[in-house]
Amino acid sequence: MHNEHGIDLHTHSNASDGTESPADVVRAAAASGLHTIALTDHDTVSGWDAASRAALECDITLLPGIEVSSKFGGASVHVLAYLPDPSHPALNESMARVRYDRIHRAERIVAAIGADYELTWADVQAVSEPGATIGRPHIADALISLGIVGDRGEAFAGILHHRSKYYVPHESPSPADVVSQIVAAGGVPVLAHGGSRGAALLTEAPFAALVEAGLAGVEVGHRENDAAAQQTLLGYAERYDLIVTGSSDYHGDGKPNRLGEHTTAPDQLARIIEQAAGTAPVNLR
Template identity: 50%
Template sequence: MAFDMHTHSDYSDGTTSPADVVEAAARAGLPGLAITDHDTTAGWDPAEHAASHHGIALIRGMELSTVSDEGVAVHVLSYLHDPTNVTLLAELAKSRNARFKRAKRMTELLARDFPITWELVKQQTTVEATIGRPHLADALVQVGAVPNRSAAFDSILRGGSKYYVPHYAPDPVQGVELIRAAGGVPVFAHPTASVRGRVVKERLFYDMLDAGLAGLEVYHRDNNERGKQWLLEFAAEHNLLVTGSSDYHGTGKPNTLGENVTSRATVEAIEAQATSGFKVLWNGR
């Protein structure tokens, strides 16, 4: 009974609807999945309807964007939190507004060298989506500047390029605290993904642990093998949950549903830690 605990729909930077992600998971033979769009829970309702229709389990989640004091992007998966929590909602609104302004500024910078417009960038998104670099990448693909998203992130949109603009996000420790205060269960996403750029120092793991970190996403294609071993040892030493996920984005990334998975026992342990009143929708109900 293997569950994919990290997937994205077009409500953030995936390329297919929440219902289509659930349908794809059902076709892949998965007994369940988590919808974890960036900084939004807007896709929960359509995902719930699809999960009920297909008879598979749904873990309602979100991927919270945070930034360490050293400027390293840290993503924290939040499972089963209360989506109406006022404090968390306020922080999400602040982050989304910062992302919006950043995307507009990066579009202005890109327009100096590429036939990119804000209208073209918006065409890459849905109404509910949080606009980010993936949508800029899709616009670059559309004008023929790069062949795909990955190429855009490896070159034009990489951190440190002349087009890159930082944006506000909460501190990772604050992120863990916000999730716990909303009754959710926080899991550090792809913690040793050095292929994405800089990774955080060991000190931050302890700080997040003290704030209430519940688990580590160990089995993810972007974690290097040495990192996975360290993460397993850290998780065992500190009684943390270990998850595996695809980080599926539809055609936006080569990641395939179910390429890394999480056991039912771990999903049940996540559900047991949630204090929001939200439960796993087993068999979509």
């Protein structure tokens, strides 16, 4: 599917847990042959302005977005918000709570790891962009910089694994609440990589509740969705007339995901833009 449609609607910059600046993500997308991308950093809009300027410079269309954290049945579930109003109070308050919890959670994880390894909070700050939403990927980068692990994959397979003794759960709103907040902010909510975690959400009643709350679409093309999850998601999309997207979930060097490895069809992008009422795409062609 590489660059089949030139539309990649899920990318991350160093405003959250990517390794490149928002502008560099946009430049990389343009260089890879994409003509439309969404910047969807975790629980923050802080990369929007720089990405928007770069989109105009590179003559690429940008959908400002967010990947909003939620929790269902003890599992982390993410909802992509496309074109929401960045000043909407309820959505902002919810994201601020998640960011606050994530930072303090990260501090507790670092303290636990620090009892067994030479790791301090200062080490984590040293590898994080000022103002970035600090999470486990930044702890992984600190572990790499100290030579404790070789890469993020090794960190998440061991020290940072969710079954590790160092793991600290985090608090997040429910997926249905997040979907409602995105809709209230004029955004278009799309369930991110539904097959990767929170599989219980893909059963009949919980999924119907998401649709009732205003879910607009599902991300089907994603390397973390296996064939069975894709079929389940496509079945729901057909039943509820949902938007279907595909995207890379690009993190720069933070993950192996490559820009354009999955893409979204133009008619599905058009549906997102048509439904959005919060903010406008940048440099829409």
